Amino acid sequence: MVSRVIPVDVFDLVVFGGTGDLAQRKIIPGLYRRYWGGHIPPESCIIGAARSDLDDAGYRALAREAIIEYVAEDKRDPEIIEAFLARLSYVAIDAKGTGGWDKLKARVRKGTVRAFYFSVAPSLFGDLAERLHLHGIANPESRIVVEKPFGRDLESAKALNAVLAQHFTEAQIYRIDHYLGKETVQNLMAVRFANILFEPLWKSEYVDHVQITVAETVSVDGRGSYYDRAGAMRDMVQNHMMQLLCLIAMEPPYHFDPDAVRDEKLKVIRALDPVSPDDIVRGQYLAGNGQGSYLEHCEDPASKTESYIALKVNISNWRWKGTPFYLRTGKRLRARTSEIAITFREPPHSIFDDAEGWRENVLVIRLQPNEGMNLKVMIKEPGPGGMRLTQVPLDMSFAEALGESGADIPDAYERLIMDVIRGNQTLFMRGDEVEAAWSWTDPIIEGWEERGDKPMPYDAGSSGPEDALMLMHRDGRRWREIRE
Numbered sequence: 001m002v003s004r005v006i007p008v009d010v011f012d013l014v015v016f017g018g019t020g021d022l023a024q025r026k027i028i029p030g031l032y033r034r035y036w037g038g039h040i041p042p043e044s045c046i047i048g049a050a051r052s053d054l055d056d057a058g059y060r061a062l063a064r065e066a067i068i069e070y071v072a073e074d075k076r077d078p079e080i081i082e083a084f085l086a087r088l089s090y091v092a093i094d095a096k097g098t099g100g101w102d103k104l105k106a107r108v109r110k111g112t113v114r115a116f117y118f119s120v121a122p123s124l125f126g127d128l129a130e131r132l133h134l135h136g137i138a139n140p141e142s143r144i145v146v147e148k149p150f151g152r153d154l155e156s157a158k159a160l161n162a163v164l165a166q167h168f169t170e171a172q173i174y175r176i177d178h179y180l181g182k183e184t185v186q187n188l189m190a191v192r193f194a195n196i197l198f199e200p201l202w203k204s205e206y207v208d209h210v211q212i213t214v215a216e217t218v219s220v221d222g223r224g225s226y227y228d229r230a231g232a233m234r235d236m237v238q239n240h241m242m243q244l245l246c247l248i249a250m251e252p253p254y255h256f257d258p259d260a261v262r263d264e265k266l267k268v269i270r271a272l273d274p275v276s277p278d279d280i281v282r283g284q285y286l287a288g289n290g291q292g293s294y295l296e297h298c299e300d301p302a303s304k305t306e307s308y309i310a311l312k313v314n315i316s317n318w319r320w321k322g323t324p325f326y327l328r329t330g331k332r333l334r335a336r337t338s339e340i341a342i343t344f345r346e347p348p349h350s351i352f353d354d355a356e357g358w359r360e361n362v363l364v365i366r367l368q369p370n371e372g373m374n375l376k377v378m379i380k381e382p383g384p385g386g387m388r389l390t391q392v393p394l395d396m397s398f399a400e401a402l403g404e405s406g407a408d409i410p411d412a413y414e415r416l417i418m419d420v421i422r423g424n425q426t427l428f429m430r431g432d433e434v435e436a437a438w439s440w441t442d443p444i445i446e447g448w449e450e451r452g453d454k455p456m457p458y459d460a461g462s463s464g465p466e467d468a469l470m471l472m473h474r475d476g477r478r479w480r481e482i483r484e
Ligand SMILES: NC(=O)c1ccc[n+]([C@@H]2O[C@H](COP(=O)([O-])OP(=O)(O)OC[C@H]3O[C@@H](n4cnc5c(N)ncnc54)[C@H](OP(=O)(O)O)[C@@H]3O)[C@@H](O)[C@H]2O)c1
Pocket: 016, 017, 018, 019, 020, 021, 022, 023, 049, 050, 051, 052, 093, 094, 095, 096, 118, 119, 120, 121, 122, 124, 147, 148, 149
């Protein structure tokens, strides 16, 4: 099966922070891959902007290095690389200064889709928005893309929303949560709403509980002081895991339309119960395997920030009352894996004597590695010896099932940037959604701060703190093993 290539319209994309880490690792290589894939018309222009004193040739050299480093060899075609680099240029601009704006204005073309990627610190969003208007570079059709973190609490998120709203309408603002650009995350919606199979069972009557795991093996070494101001709750739960939870829990939107989808996600966030301290376990990794501890990496021996969090979340609505969602995420864990596991309830009555062989049906949606789905079903154990039951996986790797097109799954950033150019906001967070997520998160974090709660230590390479096991054991459930 080969996926259809539908090119986007010709565009001018200005990447503020075009020399930074995100631009070099994700944005430029991602744009190249879409150019290579035929999605980007050759007349499109990409303009890097930052304070560094570079000319077009210097910026192209930087971009060439990024492509060589971050694009797989089989997609690095010298001719296509040169053609792509010819579409790149650079303007030196200080977001807080006056120079360079007229030059930028001269570079963007009339009648072309115009987008501005703010790949800079959020403290510069207001300056950029203001100057784009002041210099007549943004127009009512322009789009802006803003990066996470979108605030560190409700107050700062509201302030950011207010600053952007002074110059751009909500329909022009694309708040990135790159999790939403992942193929499997979008597949959650396809699985739920394009099949009749699951939806009738997708409720507390049939679902015992849901587990969402995002486990990482990496430490925070090298960005410890940045991470220490956030922690797992702000860095992962408030945004990425919240989005996953919403896609699992939301009602079917009336149409796959940006506001219809986001309205439904917002309703889920608003239905989240406050989380009691007893339903949260936080942890900090210890030193191990030749690497330092969290406290060494964050350079604050008294830090109370968590590198791991597990929590039990309840949704107070008709569909989910009585079905807990267990969320966990952390650094320096046993394996790098992200998955959502939906565990179904027991059948109401068993006609088989082999109660021991029985296991719950589990639908596992793997986000990484090896994106795919696995449905655990009961069958008869083969062979003579009576009716004994055993569980087998119906396993599907998307890459295997889809052949050539499955092997070329675009990176989340590529897909999201193409959506910006197409003007499709479905996979971007709306302002009210972000604020609602902070409204739920803030009291939890404030509670830790008021009580002076300290995270529990956990071994590097483990599954997290022991107490996290208890979070499920006491409910008569257990976490799935963390493994690749
Ligand atoms: N890196 C990631 O993986 C990642 C992931 C998720 C979100 N983000 C977010 O993406 C944004 C960029 O992150 P990053 O990691 O790329 O940061 P970075 O490596 O520090 O890059 C920052 C960029 O902003 C430019 N810049 C700084 N001050 C400026 C100013 N006054 N005017 C114009 N340009 C200025 C810098 O270039 P000059 O010094 O030349 O001006 C550089 O190009 C941040 O909001 C970050 O939170 C990053």
